[in-house]
Amino acid sequence: MGLKSHAAAAAAALVLGHLLTPPFSIAIDAITNTVASFVTADIGNLSFVSTAMGQPGTLTKRQSDALNAYNDAANNFRSILGQRREQINSNQRLPNLPGQALYLARNNMLSAYKDLTDALASKIGRPNKFEIPPAYFDAELEPLLDEYRKLFDLMQAPSIEAQKSETPFEDVVDLGTTIARAKGLGATDAETAGRISLGLFFAETNGNQNIGNARSNKYKGSFQTGPSEDQNGRRKWAAIRQSIATFDPTLRLRDNKEEARVGKLDHRLNHWTAVRDGLMNAHADIFPRVPAIVKTLPDPIDQMKLFELIQIIPTPTRSALITNNLVNYRVFDPTVMRYLRNNSIFAFGQADRARTSATFREILDAMWLFNPKFERALSKFDEITAR
Secondary structure, eight states: OOOOSSHHHHHTOOOOOOOOOSSOBOOOTTSOHHHHHHHHHHHHOHHHHOGGGSOOSSOOHHHHHHHHHHHHHHHHHHHHHHHHHHHHHTTOBOOSSHHHHHHHHHHHHHHHHHHHHHHOGGGOOOOOTTOOOTTTOOGGGHHHHHHHHHHHHHHTOOOTTOBOOSSHHHHHHHHHHHHHHHTTOOHHHHHHHHHHHHHHHHHHHTTOTTOOOTTOSSOBTTTTBOHHHHHHHHHHHHHHHHHHHHHOHHHHHHHHHHHHHHTTSOGGGBHHHHHHHHHHHHTGGGGGGHHHHHHHOOSHHHHHHHHHHHHHSHHHHHHHHTSSOGGGOEEOOHHHHHHHHHTTSSOSSHHHHTOOOEEHHHHHHHOGGGHHHHHHHHHHHHHHHHO
16 A cells, blocks of 8 residues: 555655544554553564574674664664554554554665665575565564554544445456446456456555555545545546446446445545546556556566556556557656655665666566565455356
């Protein structure tokens, strides 16, 4: 879940978490004291947990500096995690954008570890359950990222007005598939569009419907859209809505029901309308290119990554799509590179952050933090199609 590339993104500062309203207190009745104590114990003794803390004999100045910087970054991440946990456990009022400091501290830790492993390759350890490349993350610190995710789940809980769906994943696939059919795709390509749509849902929210955003006051909902994006999607939906009734009357009836249900509320508070309008805003116009995209990028995860880039860097992605050499299309614009880094792409370590350009193939490969989300989306899609 990362900030978008719109004008607000630059002001919002530097995805794994998205939106929230100004300061409020959060109840944590669902978290037991046992779990809270276990987490506190896990994150409270970083020097015991982290293998990078040990001093491996004589180090050069560069290696020593990198080790100290990493230890400081890891300790700072642990400290901010503990601070947020204490605030939530004691039902304190949280600061505005309470996830931003966590996000930056996590990124600083990953960056410092990459600098450390660049200076001292022996620090590259075992694989980790988050599928982060071992050169960027010490697997012994998995409990810290577990706590990070738990805190974001609490801080981004849906509002009390949110209207959930009992079939959130099926809704995304149905809407993506039907919109693609309305855009002229055949059955097979429309199914691919439905699968890509489900990937976007996981990329934006980890598959959680109606969530807020702990790093922005603008974006929220099942597709993490802003007010203008939602309005644009609603207008585009109105333009094709009648045609959909001719080949999918069941979906049209469901849409009528959800429109009546949401009424005058913000459409982003209803899972169905949030997904529908999000897809129509940014992705429906790209669906006709699905056959060519599949031919160029046969890997389903690459296809999902490309559509997620429509969220992050829409203009260069659209430009790349109309060329005959998508994967080798290179971006040079410093603003575009900044938007990528704001979304955890080329964001970690001095070497990555020093890049001044990248091809789309390099960008897709650098989107490794999205891989577990897209893998979950593929698994869920297979479950749905099997039924």
